[in-house]
Amino acid sequence: MSPLDLLTLALLAVLLFGPDKLPELVQKVAGFVRTVRAFADSAKDEVRAELGPGFKDLELEDLHPRTFVRKHVLDGLDRDGLGIDEIRSALDPRAELSQAAAAVKGEPVRRPESRTAAPQDAPAGAYDPDAT
Structure with missing residues (x-):
């Protein structure tokens, strides 16, 4: 996002919610984001725990097919x-x-040379x- 977009969103938020309620709204949104992150982290930890000790270093991003092939098949x-x-x-x-x-x-x-096994010295206009 460009700085102009951020400024536009901030101005829109001030106009919609007013300068009095804006700090309270920012706190609620920040708390919601923290809650979602904590939920996602606990879900990742549960998946790792269910898979066993061999998968402690597992990153869920590594399960994307492109990343998986790049990491495990094309490694080195x-x-x-x-x-x-x-x-x-x-x-x-x-x-x-x-x-x-x-x-x-x-x-x-x-x-x-690599595509055919025919002799290379064919006369001009040859079949x-x-x-x-």
Whole structure:
């Protein structure tokens, strides 16, 4: 929230509740927030106690699927360790589109080395079996 938003809310609160009742309202809201936090903390403690001593350091935020995978599956692995860049380059259609454009223009077709096992020294304008 921006400072202008906070100032607008404060001005609105003063206009709605008046300067006399505003301190009392702030105290009630603060007490309610403290009560909700205490309730949430006690619920977390109960869950940890029910799970047993092996889960004393359990954070409920760690149970979110994305956080769980990041923490337990990807722990210690860098991005290249999973081969993500290879998968992304294999799924990238730009190489195939450039080959098709070259074939339409009549230029020699260049094949990527990792995608095909055919010889790379094909003459210009040669038939490309992968294009059909």
